[in-house]
Amino acid sequence: MNLSIVIPLLNEEESLPELHAWIVRVMNSNNFSYEILFIDDGSTDNSWKVISDISKNDNNVKGIRFQKNYGKSQALNIGFKKALGDVIITMDADLQDSPDEIPELYELIVNKNYDLVSGWKKKRFDSVVSKNLPSKLFNWAACKTSGLKLHDFNCGLKAYKNEVVKNIDVYGEMHRYIPVLAKNEGYNKITEKVVKHQARKYGTSKFGISRFINGFLDLITIWFLSKFGKRPMHLFGALGVLMFFIGFCATLFIGIYKLYKLSTGEPAILVTSNPWFYIALTTMILGTQLFLAGFLGEIILKSNKKEKRYKVSETLMIKK
Incomplete structure (x- = not known):
């Protein structure tokens, strides 16, 4: 199987049918063999029903539903464990990540032999105060502590070799620093690619002040573990x-x-x-x-x- 597309989500019932149709169109035009794993992180709307209906008509679609909201890291963790593709793509379900980027991300992994390719939303359509400034602070701090020269650690659109996702443990709020986790496990061929960022079409952002605080605490944790976790x-x-x-x-x-x-x-x-x-x-x-x-x-x-x-x-x- 060429691709596993892992999509964590929370209350995205409106965007799911459109996202699924868009992914299928890209997969068929590139002759990929693929699976789509929707990870429902305790949605309180009809997201799970929408996923169930889609899976009945498309055998490539699989779904996992959490009993309650555990967080994006836990959703990615189980998605990585279940993924069967040679290349794993992660993306958000809110239509702000474009499936049209998938073929180029796939090529960078397969032909250029990168371990991980991280998307870089160079031009963003988010609120400057609530997301852009915090993201710039996170990325600056992550660069300084990890040594990785990436502009956007937290971009949901990423591509991985299968062995990478099988050897990293994503927990807490560590999804922001997956490139750092990969580097700590010895996967050093990491790069980034400028990707399109689209304005949110449905629903509301899940960003809150608690994520801002937790992000910095997790950054301190990952720095400590990378430096002294074994000693x-x-x-x-x-x-x-x-x-x-x-x-x-x-x-x-x-x-x-x-x-x-x-x-x-x-x-x-x-x-x-x-x-x-x-x-x-x-x-x-x-x-x-x-x-x-x-x-x-x-x-x-x-x-x-x-x-x-x-x-x-x-x-x-x-x-x-």
Whole structure:
């Protein structure tokens, strides 16, 4: 099968028939063998009924319905698990992503051998305040922390090799940073393609202030996991050493200061009356806690036998 088209959606009953007809037209004109996976993320309108009706008349259409709204990342996660195509295309269901872009995205994966091709909505029709500015901030921060030179990390229109989607775990709100997840798994042939962005035709945007906040929190999480996910002691241990060093210096200062007072014949004040005593005590406690956090992290990684510590790309065995 050439293509799997994974489409997460929430309350998009009006756009689904038009989107399906548009995709079918593009698939047939390019002679693709394909499947369309609609992932209904707990819609409260008639989206699931529309998907069911479409699937009765088109064997290429499959549907998965969540019991409630779990989020776009979870919808993509199950779509990736079920996808059978050599190339997986993701797109939104609101008709703002154009299916006409699919053939060129497919060619970049198959002929240019890219692992992932991310769409870049260079010209947008969204609200400047509610989506454009937050997107620019996300993309700038993601570029700086990941090293990937992409203009639009969060574009829903992307193309992947099958093996890429099978080896990444999309959870929380991590769908914004799928290129970063792919890079962290060793898939470095990542590029972007300028794609058309269309004004929303039906329904309303699902963007809210909570997504803005969660996006930055997830960016911090993915940065931490990419840097120290396999070696937590490198972070917590280093911070622990720093805290101990500060505590040692504070203790040394207290001792020297006390000896100086004794040598001059002045009455020495109580150690607990010296503010450096509390600095030394606090930093020593923090250093101990940070070391313990690092040790616990290493123990958890060691005991998690399901965790894949490496992936083998190719193997050449000596034949006897």
